[in-house]
Amino acid sequence: MQKLLIKALKNIGDQSRIIEYRRVPGGDINESYYVRSQKHTYFIKCKKHPPQKFFQLEALGLEKIRKTNSIATPQIYGIGERDGYGYLMMEWIHGKKTGQTGEWLGRGLAEMHKHKGPGFGFQEDNYIGLLPQKNSYISSWIDYYREFRLEPQITLAVQKELLPTSTQKKLDKLLTHLDQWLPKDCIPSLLHGDLWGGNWLPGYNGKPYLIDPAIFYGHHEFEIAFTELFGGFPSNFYESYQEVFPLSPNYEERKALYQLFYLLVHLNLFGFSYLSSIENIVTRYVG
Known part of the structure; x- marks a missing residue:
């Protein structure tokens, strides 16, 4: 080495x-x-x-x-x-969080999300973890989320025999009804794409840095939903984010639907321990 x-x-x-x-x-x-x-x-x-x-x-x-x-x-x-x-x-980034770190992180991410792309997606395929992600630019966020995010992970999970038939059927039903919960008129924001608590860190004087991205342009609430899935973000992160780029009144209604993608990714990477969370979400939306 x-x-x-x-x-x-x-x-x-x-x-x-x-x-x-x-x-x-x-x-x-x-x-x-x-x-x-x-x-x-x-x-x-x-x-x-x-x-x-x-x-x-x-x-x-x-x-x-x-x-x-x-x-x-x-x-x-x-x-x-x-x-x-x-x-x-x-x-090499090294530092400790300060009382302002969460605020800076929230404001910075919100400002990043205000950068608009030419469509939903990205010009190149990339990876989330080691899993390939297909990309292209399309005009519909609902179609992009269905065809480029959920469907590939569901297909992979079926190939790995990680999804029971009953869950597959419910997921198929969910995919056909995404327009009931997802917005038709959101802007394509630049997203980090894999923003859990381990993919940001504090530098000198607590300045926050983003690392390990899987970028694409998508609905900004998709990113925020993932930050809430596994924790790792201070409360003033959310307060500061909302001051710059407010979430819609319907955010809580669709949050779990956005978290579903990352749970499918974790199912494919780490196995059955994530299945029950997936089934709970699917049941919540389609019974």
């Missing part, structure tokens, strides 16, 4: 000696390292035989968010490959 780290530094023009490197927590997918050279400090993610364009798409998402000038992302230093390992080099 040290040889890979040395090459990664040389590829960005850092020829100085590595003073320290150590493996750090970085999720279930990649190996992650803190690397300190005589010149700079880096965070490097690597994976053996990564899926096609895996780190390039992550970098694209971070850069897309950065260009909105709304909320911070780590600076990207380089992407490369050595001995079958792909890697992504970024700025």
